Amino acid sequence: MIELVNVTKQYLNGMTALSNINIKIDKGDFVFLVGPSGAGKSTFIKLLLKEVDPTEGKIIIEGIDTTKLSRRKVPQLRRKMGVVFQDFRLLPNKTVYENVAFAMEIIEAHPKEIRRQVPMILSMVGLSDKSKMYPDQLSGGEQQRVSIARAIVNNPAVLIADEPTGNLDPDTAWEIMKLLKQINRRGTTVVMATHAKEIVDVMQQRVIALENGRIVRDDRKGVYGYED
Numbered sequence: 680m681i682e683l684v685n686v687t688k689q690y691l692n693g694m695t696a697l698s699n700i701n702i703k704i705d706k707g708d709f710v711f712l713v714g715p716s717g718a719g720k721s722t723f724i725k726l727l728l729k730e731v732d733p734t735e736g737k738i739i740i741e742g743i744d745t746t747k748l749s750r751r752k753v754p755q756l757r758r759k760m761g762v763v764f765q766d767f768r769l770l771p772n773k774t775v776y777e778n779v780a781f782a783m784e785i786i787e788a789h790p791k792e793i794r795r796q797v798p799m800i801l802s803m804v805g806l807s808d809k810s811k812m813y814p815d816q817l818s819g820g821e822q823q824r825v826s827i828a829r830a831i832v833n834n835p836a837v838l839i840a841d842e843p844t845g846n847l848d849p850d851t852a853w854e855i856m857k858l859l860k861q862i863n864r865r866g867t868t869v870v871m872a873t874h875a876k877e878i879v880d881v882m883q884q885r886v887i888a889l890e891n892g893r894i895v896r897d898d899r900k901g902v903y904g905y906e907d
C-alpha cells in the first residue's frame with residue numbers, strides 16, 4: 680500500500696509542485712495519474728521513488744515511512760518498486776537478456792536464479808526470440824517491453840510508469856497497456872502518469888487528476904477529462 684499524508688513539495692526556487700496531498704493507493708490498484716503539464720505528476724512519482732523528499736508530510740510505502748528512511752536504506756525501498764520511462768533507458772551495450780539480468784545482478788541475486796528468472800520474464804513480455812538482440816535492433820514497442828521486463832524481474836510490489844506509451848504509435852501503445860494490465864492482474868500495483876486520453880478513457884481504471892499541485896479528482900472508474 681502507498682499512502683501520502685499531508686504531502687507538500689516546494690522546490691528550492693520556491694515553486695510549490697504539490698500542496699497538501701492526501702491519498703491512499705491499495706495493493707493491486709491500477710491508477711492513472713493525469714493532469715495538465717506542470718500539474719505535479721512527475722514530482723509525485725519522484726516522491727514515491729524518493730528521488731526527492733517532501734517539504735512537509737509523510738509517504739508510506741509497503742509499511743515504510745520513506746521520509747524517515749536513511750540514505751543507506753533507499754536501495755531497499757527501491758527494490759519494492761519497478762520503474763518504466765517514456766524513453767526506455769536501456770543500456771545500449773547490453774543485449775535484451777543482459778539488460779534484464781543486470782537488474783538482478785544489482786541486487787546480488789544468485790546466478791542460478793537469474794538464469795531461471797530472466798527467460799521466464801522475457802517469455803512473459805513476448806521477447807524470448809529477441810534475447811540476444813541489442814536495444815538499437817528493436818522497435819520502440821519491443822524496447823519498452825524490455826524495460827518492463829527489467830522493471831518487474833525482481834517482483835516489485837509497485838510498478839511505476841511515467842508516460843510509458845509517450846513514444847509509441849497507438850497500436851503499440853495498446854500492446855504495452857495490455858501487458859501492464861496483465862502484470863497488474865498478477866497483483867502488482869501500477870501507477871502510471873500519462874497524457875494518453877484514449878487509453879485512460881477506454882481502460883476505466885482509477886484516475887487521480889492533479890492540477891496546480893492539488894488533487895482535483897479521484898474516481899474509481901475515471902476518464903481523462905482534458906482536451907489535449
Ligand SMILES: Nc1ncnc2c1ncn2[C@@H]1O[C@H](COP(=O)(O)OP(=O)(O)OP(=O)(O)O)[C@@H](O)[C@H]1O
Binds near residue numbers: 715722
Ligand atoms: N527541480 C525543480 N525545481 C523547481 N521547480 C520544479 C522542479 N521540478 C519541477 N518543478 C516545477 O514544479 C511544477 C510541477 O512539475 P512536474 O514536473 O511535477 O509536472 P508534471 O505534471 O509532471 O508536468 P508534465 O506533464 O509536463 O511532465 C512545475 O511548475 C515545474 O516547473
